Amino acid sequence: MSEEQLIFKRSKALTDAYFHYCPGCTHGIAHRLIAEVIEEMDIQDKTIGVCPVGCSVLAYNYFDVDIHEASHGRAPAVATGIRRTLPQDRYVFTYQGDGDLASIGMAEIVHAANRGEKITVVFINNAIYGMTGGQMAPTTLPGMRTTTSPYGRDTALCGHPIRMCELLNTLVEPVFVARGAVTTPKYINRAKKLLRQAFELQHTGFTFVELLSTCPTGWGLTPENSVAWLERNMVPFFPLSVFREPAAMPAAATKYAPDLKVKDDAKA
Amino acid sequence: MATAQRLLMKGTEAIAEAAIRAGCRHFFGYPITPQNEIPExxxxxxxxxxxxYLQAESEVSASNMLYGAGGSGVRVMTSSSSPGIALMAEGFSYLCGSEIPAVVVNIMRGGPGLGDIQPSQGDYAMCTKGFGHGDKHAIVLAPSTVQEAVDLMALAFDLADQYRNPCVVMGDGLIxxxxxxxTFPEAPVKVYDKPWAATGKPPTRKHNIINSLxxxxxxxxxxxxxxxxxYERMRADEQRHETFMLDDAPPVVICAYGTMARIAKTAIRELRKTGVKIGLFRPIxxxxxxxxALSGVVQSTKVFLAVEMSMGQMIEDVRMVVGRDRPVKFFGRPGGVIPTVEEIIHQVKLLSN
Known part of the structure; x- marks a missing residue:
């Protein structure tokens, strides 16, 4: 037994507090992946997190880095205030849910992305408002039942779910936009690579990683069935892909040069 | 710049320059009239x-950028006008709850709703009693001249840092x-230690959390x-006011702040010429x-007249101090209409009838 070998331990970038998340919820996995990236990049002393209202608002208890709570949807604005203030060698990330980011915080995320804020946004998409009790989110799937869409999401009444990666990929500034998932070992390994890429590219521009996640409590499914449900229903609508990376920056970013002389000429 | 150089400046630009001289290097705002010269x-x-300088996508975002920057430990400010200040209220409440210093300039315009863009004092209640949800306060400074606005900007940053609390400079559109x-003050910028700021956690300390939950x-x-x-310490140490022609304990005292106090001063000078004993109490x-200070004036005063560019908001504080011992009359005009010297004189004459 002296051969005992430690092969798995808590990341140094996490505190020893117990997560408050429900059984089967994938927030814990996402937290761990981010913490591992911070630890492996050795940037714990340079990282500032921003966690807004949602199930993860208490994440300041879990990440062992300097951290801001934020109001609902405003994390990219708070992160902007931090990024524009602290030395450039710092790493700033936000950790936001889909109600937060794609509904009340839509202006903040689009404009932070459009300004090319040098931050990493981790977007947890579980197609539901978890913290407030399972209400319909902007990402709720057509026909999906929630506490505020008891007959299923009626697209005639409230439209289709928003695909954030695809939306942000229309902008010029983002340098990395990708969607992953955290429901299978394969997905988890890939998600960590995406997060690592995003953090590594952060100082060159805006980086965005969406992670499809489960909410067994909100969905009314067992953790096991939640994983299967996500695979069956979410992945087809929210394809797992890297939408933007430095090698695939839009040409418009460099080639568009407006002719601003017209006004002067007219005056002359 | 030479020592004590006099410069002719617009109020908004003087406020902005004073902020920079007070060590402010970060500004987040959103355009709204009549304060656009500050962000410009x-x-x-x-x-x-x-x-x-960063132009936010909305006032809501601007106040949250303020929260992020203030939490990083720098001197930061925003400016707006009444409807914009209302939108910023979310961030202000978080600043108070998380004890983050920041300076907010409100150049008030007429309301409610979209109202107009003329000078007003209709945000007194919002700034002193409201300023977002929950139990909290911000220090609110009300300059009555451009010079005083300059002086109060430096004070605002110091008070914000000293108390870890947002501080408002509340001017009407005229200011x-x-x-x-x-003349810009020559005093060196005071530097406050901010060990609570979230700047990146060295191994030597626990992680800093900026939080109101x-x-x-x-x-x-x-x-x-x-x-x-x-807030009790602020109440004890930070009350500021000006008195004008109160030395001979006049029976009539006008209470007014900001530009309204200046107009009242002119009216008081005119009235004094005609033998009316009258003075001014101006909250700063x-x-x-x-x-x-106002309590000290009550005994010798027969009647108070609150004059405001609103339907009467400060008057509630005056009444709270004066109580039922003395009548507190009111004259004001809302909607961006500025009460004139003649109107104030007329109101004073009505009092003595």
Whole structure:
């Protein structure tokens, strides 16, 4: 037994507090992946997190880095205030849910992305408002039942779910936009690579990683069935892909040069 | 710049320059009339001094950028006007709850709703009693000249840092739009230690958390008690006011602040020429209201007249101090209409009838 070998331990970038998340919820996995990236990049002393209202608002208890709570949807604005203030060698990330980011915080995320804020946004998409009790989110799937869409999401009444990666990929500034998932070992390994890429590219521009996640409590499914449900229903609508990376920056970013002389000429 | 140079400046631009001289290098704002010269000035000057001007996508975002920057430990400010200030209220409440210093300039315009863009004092209640949800206060400074606005900007940053609390400089549209000669103070910028700031956690300390969430009601209660101990210190130490022609204990005292106080002064001078004994009490801190100083005037005064560019908001604080011992009359005009010297004189004459 002296051969005992430690092969798995808590990341140094996490505190020893117990997560408050429900059984089967994938927030814990996402937290761990981010913490591992911070630890492996050795940037714990340079990282500032921003966690807004949602199930993860208490994440300041879990990440062992300097951290801001934020109001609902405003994390990219708070992160902007931090990024524009602290030395450039710092790493700033936000950790936001889909109600937060794609509904009340839509202006903040689009404009932070459009300004090319040098931050990493981790977007947890579980197609539901978890913290407030399972209400319909902007990402709720057509026909999906929630506490505020008891007959299923009626697209005639409230439209289709928003695909954030695809939306942000229309902008010029983002340098990395990708969607992953955290429901299978394969997905988890890939998600960590995406997060690592995003953090590594952060100082060159805006980086965005969406992670499809489960909410067994909100969905009314067992953790096991939640994983299967996500695979069956979410992945087809929210394809797992890297939408933007430095090698695939839009040409418009460099080639568009407006002719601003017209006004002067007219005056002359 | 030479020592004590007099410059002719517009109020908004003087406020912006005073902020920079007070060590502010970060500004987040959103355009709204009548204060656009502040962000315009900042967008020109801040890059020249190594600072950051950023136009936010909304007032809500601007106040949250303020929260992020303030939490990082720098001197930061925003400016707006009434409807914009209302939108910023979300961030202000978080600033108070998380004890983050920041300076907010409100150049008030007429309301409610979209109202108009003329000078008003209709935000007194919002700034002194409201300023977002929950139990909290901000210090509110009300300048009555451009020079005083300059002086109060430096004070605002110091008070914000000293108390870890947002501080408002509340001017009406006139303070923002008129030009007056100003001298910028030469005092060096005070630097406050901010060990609580979230700047990146060295291995030598625990992680700093910028937070206003306390899910346990008793814990939140303790936090709010802590905030209110601070507000009591502000009440004890930060009341500021000016008196004008009160030395001979006149029976009539006008209470007015900001530009309204200047117009009242002119009316008082005119009335004094005709033998009317009258003076002025001017709050400089709208919060904490100068309760002690006003209390000292009550005994010798027969009647108070509150004059405001609103339907009467400060008057409630005056009444709170004066109580039922003396009548507190009111004259004001809302909607961006500015009460004139003649109107004030007329109101004073009505009092003596």
């Amino acid at each position: 000035y900042m967008s020109k000057r801040l890059p020249q001094v190594g600072g950051v 923002g739009q008129m030009m007056e000669p100003v 306390y899910l346990d009601p008793e814990e939140l209660e303790r936090h709010v008690y802590h905030l209110f101990e601070k 801190t709208a919060w904490p209201f100068p309760v002690e």
